[in-house]
Amino acid sequence: MSSDPQISRGKGLPLLRNITRFWTANDGCLVFEIIFDRAWRAGDLDPPAVAIVRCASSLDERHEVAIYEDRPSWFAVDFSSGYHVHGTLRQIGDIRIDGTPCLTIFADIYYRQPGQEHLFHFDGGMVACPSVALTEQSEDRVRFPTSGRSDRTDMRHGDPVVIAGTNVNQSYTA
Amino acid sequence: MGVCGSMRGSAVAIELNFINNSNDMNKSAIVLFQKNLASVADDAPIAWKVIPDSAPGLTHRFVFPTTIDVVATDAEGAIAGPVSGWGSHYFVVGPQSAESAAAFGAAEAAAGEVQVRNALPGTSITANIFRDGRLLAVKAAVPPQQMAVFQLKPSLWVGAAAAVSEGQALDPETLSNVKTELSLLGLASADIVMSGGGGDVLATPFRFSLQNVVMA
16 A cells, blocks of 8 residues: 555554545435545555445445546446446545635546436536545655555455556446 | 524535526526435425526526525414524524523534424424525424434536426426536536537437536
8 A cells, every 4th residue: 555664564554544435326326435545645656546436236346446636537337237327537636625625536427327318417526535634644754756566456445456557547347 | 483503614605607508499497406315205306596598698697605594484384584504504493592402402413414403392393494595495394303404415406497486396307307416515616507409300418517617
C-alpha cells in the first residue's frame, strides 16, 4: 500500500486506514463504495481513490475503478443481475462543502435496471471527504515519489485483490 | 401548537440557471424535485419547482437555498411554523414548542436528515418541508410521539412533464419520465442545460446536464 520504508518495517500501520463513503442509486440496489486513499496524500503512488461498484443483488460481483485527479476514469459494468452502469469518475480536490475543504468524487454516469431499456443519468458530486481527515496523522510521512511498488496489489479488504494494469481508462474487475 | 428545532450546517443558496437548448417544439413543462430517501412507497415526491412552457432558447434563473422551513398542521387545520433550519435538523411540534424541545432533549438529527417529532398529545400531524417558499416534501399522519424523517440528498431530479403544478405529488407516469439526477454537492452556481428532443425521426430523448459549474 505504501512505499514508505517505515511501513515496510512494520511501523505506522494505522496510517493505512482509508476513508470510505457510499453512494447508492435505485433504492440502494446500485452501490458505489468510494475509498479515499490516505497514503496517496502522503505521496503513495496508488490512485487517490478507488470506487468499488456493486449490485445489491449480486454481492459476489465487485468492479473496481481507479479514480484520479488529473483525468476522468471511464468504466462500464454489466452485472449478471441485469444492472448496467457506465460513465466517468473523477476526483477534484479541496472543494468547500459547508465551509470545509473536501476531496470530492464527481460522476457522470448512466445506469439501467434489469429488464428496463431506459437509462438513468447522474451528474455531479457523488461523495466528499474532508481533506483534513486524509492528511492528519500523516504529515510526518516522507514522500518517496520514485519508489513505488512493482505490482498493484490492493490490501484494503483483507484478501489481496489484483488490479490489472495501470491504464486509467479501463475498468478493473476484481 | 409550536415548532422548535436544533440544527447544524451553514446557510447558502446555490444559483442555478436553466437553459433550454433542446429541439422541443411542445413547450414542455420542466419539473424539478427531491426524493425523500426515508419515505415509504406511498409518499410520492412533490413537484418543488415547475418551469412552464419551456421553449427552446428559454433561460430561467432560480436559487436552491440550503435552508428549509418546517410547517406542521394538525387534523383540525391548525398550523405551526414555519421554522427555518439547514443541514441536519431536529424539530419538535408541541403545545409549547420550547417546553417540548426541552422534554425531548433538543436532540440533533443524524447527518443529512430532517426529523420532525410530534409531541402533541392525542393528535396526528402533517409535516411539511418547504424550500425557497415552495413545498418540497410531506409526511402525513404522523402519530403522537412519533417522528417524520426526511432524508434529502443534495441533488435535484429534473425532467420534462405535462400537466404538473408546483406543490403537487407527482404521479407514477410523470415520475417514470424523469431520469436525470443532478448533484448540487459543493456547487456555488451552475447551468442546467436541456438538450435533445425534436419532432421527427431524428428525435432523441431529452438530456439534462450541469455546465458552467462554479464550485463553492
